[in-house]
Amino acid sequence: MKDPMKPGPQITxxxxxxxxxxxxxxxxxxxxxxxxxxxxxxxxIVLAAVVQLxxxxxxxxxxxxxxxxxxxxLVFTAVIIGILVIGTLWIMSNLARLHRHEITPADLxxxxxxxxxxxxx
Amino acid sequence: xxxxxxxxxxxxxxxxxxxxxFATLFAAxxxxxxxxxxxxSGLDLFSRSFVLAETLILLTSSFTCGLAILxxxxxxxxxxxxxxxATLLLGAxxxxxxxxxxxxxxxxxxxxxxxxxxxxxxxxxGTHGLHVFAGTLWLLSLLLYLGVRGMTEKVADRIxxxxxxxxxxxxxxxxxxxxxxxxxxx
Numbered sequence: 425m426k427d428p429m430k431p432g433p434q435i436t437x438x439x440x441x442x443x444x445x446x447x448x449x450x451x452x453x454x455x456x457x458x459x460x461x462x463x464x465x466x467x468x469i470v471l472a473a474v475v476q477l478x479x480x481x482x483x484x485x486x487x488x489x490x491x492x493x494x495x496x497x498l499v500f501t502a503v504i505i506g507i508l509v510i511g512t513l514w515i516m517s518n519l520a521r522l523h524r525h526e527i528t529p530a531d532l533x534x535x536x537x538x539x540x541x542x543x544x545x
Numbered sequence: 546x547x548x549x550x551x552x553x554x555x556x557x558x559x560x561x562x563x564x565x566x567f568a569t570l571f572a573a574x575x576x577x578x579x580x581x582x583x584x585x586s587g588l589d590l591f592s593r594s595f596v597l598a599e600t601l602i603l604l605t606s607s608f609t610c611g612l613a614i615l616x617x618x619x620x621x622x623x624x625x626x627x628x629x630x631a632t633l634l635l636g637a638x639x640x641x642x643x644x645x646x647x648x649x650x651x652x653x654x655x656x657x658x659x660x661x662x663x664x665x666x667x668x669x670x671g672t673h674g675l676h677v678f679a680g681t682l683w684l685l686s687l688l689l690y691l692g693v694r695g696m697t698e699k700v701a702d703r704i705x706x707x708x709x710x711x712x713x714x715x716x717x718x719x720x721x722x723x724x725x726x727x728x729x730x731x
């Protein structure tokens with residue numbers, strides 16, 4: 425069944441069937457169950473999405489049964505994406521906070537220097 | 546790393562770079578989705594049942610794609626044809642639905658020009674759709690190759706490589722339907 429010279433993990437029908445079934449359940453629960461959770465609807469959807477991500481990685485892409493560099497690549501990419509997304513949200517929320525109130529040069533300077541209340545903290 | 550492993554490795558590196566691309570588009574959407582320029586928001590424009598249908602169609606195409614690899618390993622030519630054609634039809638259906646959604650939005654005047662929300666929406670979801678379109682072209686060429694050369698080891702490998710890309714597209718869609726459509730209609 426499994427040729428040691430051939431690259432790639434062992435592939436079975438069961439893996440795809442189970443992965444497909446669980447993915448459908450998670451999808452349906454995101455669409456129908458999660459909205460009923462009120463304040464917890466959003467976290468529930470996020471949780472279902474992350475779980476379905478791993479289900480598809482394991483059952484469709486055979487992660488965990490691979491002997492290649494896939495896992496390393498995935499983890500590295502996750503780190504890059506983490507920096508990117510968290511950094512973006514941090515920077516943009518910072519900008520939103522700092523630019524909330526219009527400030528003219530007349531407000532900013534008093535007597536030729538930046539007024540103390542406008543010093544950046 | 547032996548000869549055979551170089552191709553899947555290279556493909557994985559490409560797919561990972563594509564993930565980073567999508568992450569930037571998601572980040573942009575996260576920042577901009579509230580800027581509706583006094584126009585409609587997701588709540589006004591998105592249809593949950595429509596997106597559910599799209600989601601199940603794409604998910605099923607990912608499943609049939611996996612089956613294609615299985616049958617290819619077993620050299621079952623007719624089954625490979627069936628699985629790949631099912632994948633193609635489902636993928637094409639998904640694209641048709643998405644084009645319909647985009648088309649009706651634009652026809653109602655809600656194009657990417659209306660607001661930053663819509664700009665980032667069309668860019669994110671449109672880029673994913675473009676990837677699906679490219680995937681269907683890839684699949685078509687695979688089917689052509691299969692028809693001409695028959696069920697060989699080379700074809701089996703190529704079906705595997707295609708499936709990596711196709712599975713990845715469904716994974717990206719998980720986050721699109723969750724963060725764009727579901728978050729947007731709650």
